[in-house]
Structures are given as C-alpha cells and as structure tokens.
Amino acid sequence: MVKIVLVGAGNVATHLGKALKDAGNEILQVFSKTERSANLLAQKLEANSIVTISDIILNADLYIISITDDNADQIIDQLTLKNKLVVHTSGFLSMDILGQSSTNYGVFYPLQTFSKSREVDMKSIPVCIEANTTENYQFLKSLASEISTDVREINSEQRKVLHLAAVFACNFPNFMYTIAEQMLHDQDMDFSMLKPLILETAQKVQFLEPLNAQTGPAFRGDHTVMQTHNEMLKNHPDLKELYDKLSKGIHKLKNDS
Amino acid sequence: MVKIVLVGAGNVATHLGKALKDAGNEILQVFSKTERSANLLAQKLEANSIVTISDIILNADLYIISITDDNADQIIDQLTLKNKLVVHTSGFLSMDILGQSSTNYGVFYPLQTFSKSREVDMKSIPVCIEANTTENYQFLKSLASEISTDVREINSEQRKVLHLAAVFACNFPNFMYTIAEQMLHDQDMDFSMLKPLILETAQKVQFLEPLNAQTGPAFRGDHTVMQTHNEMLKNHPDLKELYDKLSKGIHKLKNDS
Numbered sequence: 066m067v068k069i070v071l072v073g074a075g076n077v078a079t080h081l082g083k084a085l086k087d088a089g090n091e092i093l094q095v096f097s098k099t100e101r102s103a104n105l106l107a108q109k110l111e112a113n114s115i116v117t118i119s120d121i122i123l124n125a126d127l128y129i130i131s132i133t134d135d136n137a138d139q140i141i142d143q144l145t146l147k148n149k150l151v152v153h154t155s156g157f158l159s160m161d162i163l164g165q166s167s168t169n170y171g172v173f174y175p176l177q178t179f180s181k182s183r184e185v186d187m188k189s190i191p192v193c194i195e196a197n198t199t200e201n202y203q204f205l206k207s208l209a210s211e212i213s214t215d216v217r218e219i220n221s222e223q224r225k226v227l228h229l230a231a232v233f234a235c236n237f238p239n240f241m242y243t244i245a246e247q248m249l250h251d252q253d254m255d256f257s258m259l260k261p262l263i264l265e266t267a268q269k270v271q272f273l274e275p276l277n278a279q280t281g282p283a284f285r286g287d288h289t290v291m292q293t294h295n296e297m298l299k300n301h302p303d304l305k306e307l308y309d310k311l312s313k314g315i316h317k318l319k320n321d322s
Numbered sequence: 323m324v325k326i327v328l329v330g331a332g333n334v335a336t337h338l339g340k341a342l343k344d345a346g347n348e349i350l351q352v353f354s355k356t357e358r359s360a361n362l363l364a365q366k367l368e369a370n371s372i373v374t375i376s377d378i379i380l381n382a383d384l385y386i387i388s389i390t391d392d393n394a395d396q397i398i399d400q401l402t403l404k405n406k407l408v409v410h411t412s413g414f415l416s417m418d419i420l421g422q423s424s425t426n427y428g429v430f431y432p433l434q435t436f437s438k439s440r441e442v443d444m445k446s447i448p449v450c451i452e453a454n455t456t457e458n459y460q461f462l463k464s465l466a467s468e469i470s471t472d473v474r475e476i477n478s479e480q481r482k483v484l485h486l487a488a489v490f491a492c493n494f495p496n497f498m499y500t501i502a503e504q505m506l507h508d509q510d511m512d513f514s515m516l517k518p519l520i521l522e523t524a525q526k527v528q529f530l531e532p533l534n535a536q537t538g539p540a541f542r543g544d545h546t547v548m549q550t551h552n553e554m555l556k557n558h559p560d561l562k563e564l565y566d567k568l569s570k571g572i573h574k575l576k577n578d579s
Contacts, residue, residue: 176515183529185522190518226508231502231516231519232497234520236540238495238523240536252480256531265435266496267444271517272533314497
C-alpha cells in the first residue's frame with residue numbers, strides 16, 4: 066500500500082486518485098487552490114483537504130502533481146519535498162522541472178481524455194512512466210501496474226511527441242465533430258444521426274491501420290463531390306479553407322502511400 | 323419478401339445486400355462491371371451474377387444502384403426500368419437523376435463507413451429515405467425498418483449537407499489518426515498507445531455535446547503548449563499550418579460559445 070498526496074483536483078487527479086485508491090492505496094491529502102474542488106475530491110477519496118502548499122505533510126510515499134501545464138511551474142516552485150518521490154501527470158512538461166522539489170522524481174502520465182462526468186476504464190489506458198533512477202522507475206511501474214495493464218517507459222522527448230499526437234488523435238477530431246454538428250443543426254437535422262458513424266470510424270482503427278481505413282471523396286479523388294462541397298461552403302470561408310487543406314492532405318497521403 | 327436487383331458490388335452493396343437478405347428478402351441479381359466482384363457478392367447472396375446492364379431482369383420489386391458517385395451517371399444513363407422502383411444509396415447524388423430510368427424512384431442511404439473486412443451492426447445505422455411518391459416512400463420505409471431501427475425521411479438538400487458533415491465526422495478524423503500514427507512511428511512509438519484515446523473521444527460524444535467534450539491546449543488557451551507544438555512542427559510546414567488553423571478554429575469556438 067502506497068501513501069499518496071494528490072496535488073491538484075482536476076479531471077486527471079480525480080480519475081487517477083480514484084483508481085489508485087480502488088487498487089488499495091491510501092490518499093492522505095488532496096490539495097487544490099480552490100477549496101470546493103479540494104473538498105469534493107478529498108471526500109471521494111477519504112483524504113484530508115488542503116488549500117495551502119505549506120500544509121502538505123512529508124510522511125507520504127508519493128506526491129502526484131496533477132494540475133494544468135500553465136500552473137505547474139508556480140506550484141512546483143513552492144514545493145520542497147527533500148528526498149520524497151514526486152511525479153507529475155503531464156504529457157507536456159519535462160521530468161526535470163521536478164528536480165528543484167526533490168532528489169527523487171518522475172512522470173506518471175495516463176494517456177486518455179478525462180471528463181469528471183464520465184467513468185473511464187483505467188485498466189486499458191496506457192500509463193507512461195519515466196523516472197530519474199531505476200529504483201524510482203520500478204516503484205512507479207509497479208504502482209501503475211495496479212491500475213493499468215498497459216504500462217510503458219516513455220522518455221520526456223517521446224512523451225512530448227505523444228502529447229502532440231494526442232492533440233491530433235483527440236482534440237482535432239472532436240473539433241471536427243462540433244463542425245459536423247453545427248452543419249446538421251443549421252439544416253434542422255440531429256447530431257445523433259452521425260453518432261454511429263463517429264463510433265465506427267474510431268472502432269475501425271482499433272483493427273485497421275488508419276491509412277487502410279481512410280475513405281471519402283478526397284481519398285477516392287472524386288472531384289465532382291469535392292467541388293460541390295466547396296460550393297456549399299462558400300459562405301463559410303474558414304471551413305472552406307479547412308476542407309481544402311484537409312482534402313489536399315488526404316490526397317497527398319494516398320499518393321505517397 | 324421483396325425481390326431485389328443490386329447494381330454494384332462495392333462496400334455499401336455488400337453490407338446492404340447481406341442485411342436485406344438476412345431480413346428475408348431475395349437478391350435476384352448482382353451487377354458489377356468487374357466480373358470477379360459480381361461473382362463474389364452474388365455467391366454470398368445466392369444471386370445471379372451479371373456484368374452487362376442489358377442482362378438486368380425486369381421482374382424484381384426494387385433496383386438498388388450502389389456504385390461510386392463518379393460512375394453513377396453513366397450506369398443510370400443505360401438503365402431503362404419503366405415503372406419499376408429504383409433507388410440509389412448515395413449521400414451525394416440528388417434523387418431526381420433517377421427520373422430518366424423509371425417513373426418510380428427514391429433514395430436509400432445508409433449513413434455509415436463500410437469496409438468489406440468489417441462486420442457492421444446495421445440495426446443502429448440511420449437509413450435516410452426519400453421517394454418521388456408517398457407510396458414509394460412507404461415501401462422504402464417499411465423495407466428499411468427491416469434492417470435498421472433508425473429510419474429517417476431526409477430530402478436531397480438535407481442529404482447533401484449530411485454527406486458533407488459526414489466527411490467532417492469520419493474522413494477528416496481518420497486523417498488526423500494517420501497523422502498521429504506517423505508522428506509516433508517517427509519516434510519509435512506504437513500507434514496502439516492512442517487507440518483507447520481515439521475510442522473514448524468518439525464514445526464521449528455519444529453522450530455529451532461535442533462542444534462540451536472539447537479539451538486540449540487550444541481550448542484551454544494554453545499558449546506555452548501551442549508554441550512548443552509549433553516549434554516541434556517547424557520541419558513539417560503542412561502540419562504546422564494545419565495545427566494553427568485547427569487551433570484557431572477551436573479557440574474561436576470557445577469564444578463564440
């Protein structure tokens with residue numbers, strides 16, 4: 066059983082904290098600058114709620130910093146944990162920024178999009194581990210294996226690329242969904258019509274290479290369809306440009322493959 | 323039981339033909355210019371295989387034209403079905419182009435991305451119906467209800483928008499997946515790491531509005547992350563431009579909402 070202090074009470078902290086507790090570990094404290102957030106998560110995890118960094122106790126085995134990349138620097142600056150093991154959960158930040166807070170540090174990055182309102186099956190989520198010593202790595206790997214079957218050693222350079230790739234694999238597709246929804250909405254149609262298509266598109270690449278799953282007018286080189294789509298978008302210059310750019314990209318993909 | 327002639331042997335014809343047969347209807351003939359394709363599907367559907375348009379028999383109840391939008395015109399030009407009910411399965415083509423082939427016509431458009439290698443649960447797929455008479459509409463609606471629980475009346479204008487929205491909801495996200503895969507591949511990482519993320523992103527919008535599911539640096543307005551991503555993409559001008567464009571779109575989305 067590992068004794069843990071959670072620094073942060075956002076989506077990642079919530080899901081990770083719950084999974085770690087369910088696996089039999091103890092969450093001692095939950096810190097958040099926002100008292101309500103700290104209280105809410107602390108209650109769920111049967112932990113103490115704190116809103117001041119200096120109230121963090123020093124008898125835990127692991128300190129997990131799970132706050133937005135923008136605010137992490139500021140929090141890390143204030144943390145002095147001596148030789149206590151501290152990790153962050155960011156896909157973006159390098160591991161070394163933790164070197165000022167402790168002599169033992171690492172990264173514990175679960176690669177998933179978390180919403181507070183949705184349960185997620187942590188077991189299948191890749192957890193990317195990095196640590197400043199072999200011993201710390203083994204400790205984190207063992208802990209990660211309690212909550213996920215997919216634990217990987219990923220260095221800071223790789224993790225940065227992974228994080229960028231995740232923007233393309235998650236944030237940008239979701240933006241495409243919002244565009245599609247708006248189009249249907251404008252014609253009195255319901256977004257629910259597209260839900261099976263969206264799900265199947267994501268399910269396909271669980272089994273096929275994305276290149277082999279590619280379909281559509283740009284991939285077929287169907288210029289009649291693309292021209293009509295262009296005309297349909299003539300009053301939406303941003304979307305028209307986006308359509309062109311993506312279609313050209315898909316066309317190039319086909320020619321290069 | 324409806325007697326059907328399938329004109330086309332591609333992905334849509336294959337899945338649709340199978341679903342209609344499984345629902346107890348009879349596929350009399352399968353036409354394809356490519357003999358091998360015609361034979362393959364005809365065998366699956368226990369139908370006769372033909373490669374010449376003039377061999378199409380006139381005693382079926384329904385003729386389903388399911389060929390690429392680029393080739394449809396040419397085939398329809400050659401079809402003379404008198405008063406026999408004929409439909410196409412295209413999201414793009416208007417219904418009226420069938421008026422030259424018969425006095426009874428309509429559209430039977432299943433909104434999904436089909437691959438021959440993947441089974442698809444037709445029951446949940448929206449089937450968009452349009453017809454030139456109420457009688458034809460009722461006939462098609464009744465047939466569609468045998469294979470799907472989601473049958474909708476969608477006119478040609480709406481269907482065109484739906485088809486364009488489907489490009490945004492399916493083809494473009496899949497292109498994003500290929501970009502992400504390439505990024506990981508270049509850093510010796512495996513695409514499988516992103517699979518749970520891709521699936522969850524699609525599953526989220528089955529329950530949440532896409533706008534409420536949007537996450538990522540552009541949505542948060544995290545300029546440090548976006549700047550680093552830009553630097554990482556400096557040797558890939560196409561991707562860099564795409565990243566900028568999509569990020570600006572997401573940012574605008576947040577401000578407008």
